[in-house]
Amino acid sequence: SQKIEQNSEALNIQEGKTATLTCNYTNYSPAYLQWYRQDPGRGPVFLLLIRENEKEKRKERLKVTFDTTLKQSLFHITASQPADSATYLCALPVSSGSARQLTFGSGTQLTVLP
Amino acid sequence: DAGITQSPRHKVTETGTPVTLRCHQTENHRYMYWYRQDPGHGLRLIHYSYGVKDTDKGEVSDGYSVSRSKTEDFLLTLESATSSQTSVYFCAISEFGQAVEYNEQFFGPGTRLTVL
Numbered sequence: 001s002q003k004i005e006q007n008s009e010a011l012n013i014q015e016g017k018t019a020t021l022t023c024n025y026t027n028y029s030p031a032y033l034q035w036y037r038q039d040p041g042r043g044p045v046f047l048l049l050i051r052e053n054e055k056e057k058r059k060e061r062l063k064v065t066f067d068t069t070l071k072q073s074l075f076h077i078t079a080s081q082p083a084d085s086a087t088y089l090c091a092l093p094v095s096s097g098s099a100r101q102l103t104f105g106s107g108t109q110l111t112v113l114p
Numbered sequence: 115d116a117g118i119t120q121s122p123r124h125k126v127t128e129t130g131t132p133v134t135l136r137c138h139q140t141e142n143h144r145y146m147y148w149y150r151q152d153p154g155h156g157l158r159l160i161h162y163s164y165g166v167k168d169t170d171k172g173e174v175s176d177g178y179s180v181s182r183s184k185t186e187d188f189l190l191t192l193e194s195a196t197s198s199q200t201s202v203y204f205c206a207i208s209e210f211g212q213a214v215e216y217n218e219q220f221f222g223p224g225t226r227l228t229v230l
Contacts, residue, residue: 032214043204043221044157051214089156093217094173100145100164100208100217101172106156 002027002092004105012111013080021075021108023090029068030092035075038087038107047088048075080112117141118222120205126228133192135225137205139185144210146188147172147219148180150201157204163188195229202226 003026013019023033032051036044050057050066050073057064063076077084087107094101117140127133137146147162149172159172161180169180177199179191192199205222 032217034218041224043206043224044219046218046220049215049218091219094159101159101162102217102219103159103173104149104157106154 002030002094002103004090004092004103006088006090006105007108010109010111012113015081015112015114017080019077019080019084019110019112021088021110023073023075023105025071025073025092028095029071032093033064033066033073034091034102035062035064035073036089036091036104038089044089044104077110082112082114085111118205118207118220120203120222120225122225123223124226126230127195128230129196130194133195133227133229135190135203135205135227137188137190137222139188139207141207141209141220142185143207143220144185145208146182147206147208148178148188148190149204149206150174150199151204151224152201160190160203195227197229200227200229 005024007022032049034049035047037047038044048064050064061078065074087109089104089107091102091104094103119138121136148160149157151157158174160178161172163169163182181189203225206219208219209216
């Protein structure tokens, strides 16, 4: 089954800068990868999905890249704001035969300092 | 929270007692999931359902059972709660479809369970 590693340290950045979060995976290359945001005391909220044949995907100030050779996804938040402070999770299918089951990384806690 | 409710939201119980958590959805989504979230482990799948009366085990299913008698309800039961089952439990749903976009999961607000 898939294993995921995200930035293990909390990430602090200044407002206005670009935050870059990393998601590395082992084993097979997934058909897609997802990113979620989780605020304290709440359930995760879906942000973006990127397919294996897509190098990059954008949504407003968010950008996700997917490098199947490196087995890595990068999640960027440009012009970051204090409201972007949250934990960000990446998620992949558990295995090639279980596209409906996701495995989640433990998340990266991002703090945007004013 | 995309028409998903969980009950109770908080529960404190004692070791050895049975506990049932309920997830209710109004979205008519086919897939429903139960996760637990613990510090350092992230979200881990306990059980999931792909239709009424159709369920399967996830990564950490030992000590848990589930039932789904209606599309809208998915119950998680701890037959005899242990302190290691102290956690935050999330229910999630997703739609049915061949496109990977249907695998977006919508999460409920969570249930914080403490087993003393």
